[in-house]
Amino acid sequence: MQSTVLSTAFETKSNIVVSAPTSSGKTVIFEIAIARLLYTTQQQKALYLAPTKGLCSERTKDWAAKFQHLNAPVVELTGDSNALGLASAKDARIIISTPEKWDYITRRWSKNDHILRHIKLLLIDEVHFLRERNRGPCLEVLVSRMKDKVDDLRVIALSATVPNADDIAEWVGSNATDSDIDECGSPKTTADLFTFGETYRPCPLRKYVYGYANPEGDYWKLEGNLNSRIMQIIQEHANGRPVLIFAPMRKSASNAAEVLANEFDRLCEARNRPWDPPLPSMTANYDDPNLNELAPRGVAYHHAGLSPRDKRLVESAFLEGRCFVLVSTSSLAVGVNLPAYLVIIRGTKLYQGQWTEMDDLDILQMMGRAGRPQFDREGVCVIMTENNRKDYYVAMARGETPIESTLHLSLIEHVNAEIGQRESCSQDFVENWLRGTFLFVRMKKNLRHYQIEGAGGMNDPEHGVQNLSRHLFKSLREHELLLDATQDGRSEIACSHYGDLLASYFISFKTFLRLLRVKRGASTSDILQVLCLAEEFCEIRIRHGEKGVWNKIRTLSQIRFPPKKVTNATDKLSILIQAVLAGVNVLDIFKEEGEVFKAGFQSEARLVFRQAPRILKCLVDIAVHREDGKTAKDASELVRSTSGQAWDSSPATLRQLDNIGEKYMQLLSEAGIKSIGDVADSDPLRMEHLLNRRSSNFGFKLVQQARSFPDLDLMISEVKHKRFDDCVESRIELAIDLKNSNKEVINVWTAEKQPRYIICLTTSSEGELFDYRRMSRQTFQNCLQAPQI
Structure with a gap:
């Protein structure tokens, strides 16, 4: 395959679309194009786009090693990166990003033009994810924007086997000159298209799709049925070689592994051993006791809940043949290279408050793990799904499902x-x-x-x-x-002020309309309710069995605005947000409910607190535009709370200090130290005594950090007072000063090179907005004189 595309990739600047099976070595085509760029130019950059952070991290690690000797720095810009990463992109020759992150960057084209104008090679991996409704539209818009704004841009897109790769080639288009013509003698209008069948896979893949009845429509019951069928599939397809099973959740993975271990024991008793277990001396000693129970049977599971040590031990055992069957969540589909002869996709649905079909991209990544070219002449993949989805996955496995736009x-x-x-x-x-x-x-x-x-x-x-x-x-x-x-x-x-807000804050249109409908003078409770209805959180649901836990948390005194009863996802979200802001140790409460519930809470909390500040900032700007001081004030306070994950008056604010987690926060609170100011006024030795940390100047460093937080002083003076028959005219001057304006004060930049901001909001007692300022600490200087009122 690589030799077929080589001359076009290296000797021309033509746009290219390649459709080929998974694990067929498509990535080499990107590397050939990068080599051409580095060989022929001095300052031009390549941009690689992939749909997931996992793929981006994998590519960053690989290419940083391959291209560093060519003096071609590689930088990764994803949702986890920051302004520091964007600054380093100026000197990078290869930039790796997700469409969502690059959409954010390119919407600020003039600000980032010093980087964007040098990008002349756009590499799109897994372009078939255009069909996914959550990620596809962003890629589609982004590529169109890059083609429109970048002169002489070369685009190379790689796809899994799809029947309409020619449509992708038409969309990518040609960057050929007027003198270039196609086979019919007409000017070229499409990208050069290369399609390859399954024969180009180094290890041919046999694919099977099995459908199972689910007459009651209860997927929880089907889960148990699928587990009971796995051993039969292994006996039929594994041929005594390693098996990798993908399950949708952590609990699903551990349950399936336990079922297989029990089946192994039963078959051994019947003298029909399905595989050879490892010798006792070859089994590892895991931190997880359940893994220690499974290891002698040659079975293990792998998910994000395991300790790093256990993950490494499981991966080594599988690679070295001491583990015959490994059951994993999708974490092993990308990143860690653990191919197996047989891959079983045990169910095609994920539970995210409700059962939803996995993304096709994830299914294809899992299929790509089947087959070990260094050991096997072929690989086998089995997809287990419901009867009513069987035809769909048969078509997808054959590459017969066309890509549609979303x-x-x-x-x-x-x-x-x-x-x-x-x-x-x-x-x-x-x-x-x-x-x-x-x-x-x-x-x-x-x-x-x-x-x-x-x-x-x-x-x-x-x-x-x-x-x-x-x-x-x-x-x-x-x-x-x-x-x-x-x-x-x-x-x-042109965009109005509201149109600019919708574009700059990257929120959904439905969410924006809800913000526009917020009533004047909205309270914190009202704003919290609107936030919980945001479209960005639409996939959060109440999981089976967790409603009782949320009702228990609802009754805690720390919950400021408890709903009467937890009946829907909006109620759950409200309690989740308030519990985190109040410093409630939700994980301890969920500990009794099991690992799945803890993992679900953690992932949902990350999503909510990543999105909430942006949505609330948009509401602040809407309120300021309407001169609605009450809503602007309460929304601004909620922005600060969700950004710091603590109510202003809550001891949870202490978590902003280094090394202060839930345990230390509780100890300090019980000692009457409930704010950053309390820590700043404390004796360092007392802090060390309270927290039992008597080493490395811990108390001194903690107190110094607390004293470095800005301490603002507000001075109000009346400069004019004139009485009339029916009113009083008063002119007031406000002066805001930074009391601790010495070298101790916190730096104007965060560690991530983001500017720190100070907001000055002036309202009347009736909620009328007089003035609103948002400025960086650098701009603030030592004193700000607000306008006269």
Whole structure:
């Protein structure tokens, strides 16, 4: 495969689309193109996009080792990276990112132009994830934006086997010159397309899909049925070689491993041993006692809940043949290289409050683990699913499922963002932009699939685009997201203040509409309720069996705004947020419920506190625009609380200090030390005594850090007072000063190179907004004089 593409990848600048089976060595094509870029240019950069952080991390590690000797720095920019990473991208030759992160960067094109203008090679991995509704639209819009804004951009996209790779080639388009022609003598308009079948996989893969009845529609019951069928599949397909089983959850993985160990014992008693167990001297000593029970049978499980040591021991045992069957969550589908002869995908649904189908991308990654070229001539993959999904997975396994666009499901947010990229544009621009999307490519071939609201009968794609554009503009105007103007006799449009907010805060249109409907003078409780209804949290559900736990937490005194009863996901979210802000040790409460519930809480809390500050900041800006001081004040306080994961008046604020976790926070609180100020006023030796830390100047460092937090002083003076018959005119001056403005004060930059901000909000007692300032500490200097009121 690589030799077929080599000349085009290295000797030309042509755009390329490659469709090939998983594990067929497609990544080498990217490396050839990077080598050409490094060989022919001095400053140009390559950008690699992958759908997950796991793939990005894997590629960063690999390419940093391969290209460092060529003086080609590699930098990773994902959701986990920060401003420091973006600064390092200036000197990097290879940038690795996710579409979501790069969308954020490119929406601020002028600010980041010093980096963006040097990107001349765009590498898209796993481009078939265009079909995924959560990640696909972002990639589709981003690629169109890069093609529009970067001159002479080369695009190379790699896909798993799909039947409509030609549609991807049409969408990517050609970067050929006018003199380049296709086989028919016409100017080239599509990317060079290379398609390869299963024969190009170094280790051919046999694929089987088994469907199972679920007449009651209860997937929990089906889970047990699937576990009971695994041993039969192993006996039929493993041929005495290693087996890797993917289960949807941690509990599913450990349960399946336990079932297999019991089945192993039963078959051994019947003198029908399915595989050879390891010798007692070869089994590892695990931290997890359950793994120690399974190890003598040659069975283990692997998930994020294991200790790092146990993970390493399990991986080594599987690679060295001391573990015959390994049951894992999807964590082993990407990153750790643990191929097996037989891969079993035990169920195709994930439980995320409700059962939902896994992403096709995840299924394909799991399938790619089947087959060990260094040991086997073939690999086997078995997909276990419900009867009603069998045909779908048969088609997917054969590469017969076409890629469809999902851009139409979130089109209004993306169109608004594109309008916001320009000072002004027209409806014609939006229609031309739509024609450049993968959505339009597929609309021309599968109209029935895209019966989009506002697009009419869609008998003609061109007519559909015009109707769709009109419908989008109607919605944008209806919600005051557009400004209309006339320039040189032409009708022009631009984003309104609200349109700019929607684009800059990266929130869904449904969430934004909810923020616009927040009543004037909203309280903290009202704002919290709206936050919990955000579309960004729509996948959070009440898990089977956890409602009682949340009702128990609801009754705690630390919950400020308890619902009457936990009946839905909104109630659960409200309690989750309040419990974290109050410093409630939720993990201890969930400990009795098992590992699955703890893991679910942790992942949901990470999602909520990653998204909440951004949503709330948007509400603050909406309130300021409306001069609604009460809502702006309460929303600003909630922004600060969710950012620091602590109520302002809660001892949980102590967690902002280094080395202060739940245990130390509780000890300090019981001693009457409940705020950063209390720590700053404390004796360092007393701190060491309370926390039993008498080494390395612990108390001194802790107190010094507390004293480095900004301590603001507000001074108010009346400079004019004049009485009238029916009112009093008063003019007041506000002066805000930084009391601890010495070298001890906290740096104006965070460790992640993000600026620290100070907000000055002035309202009347009735909630009328007088003034709002948000400025960096660097701008603040030593004193700020607010305007006279």
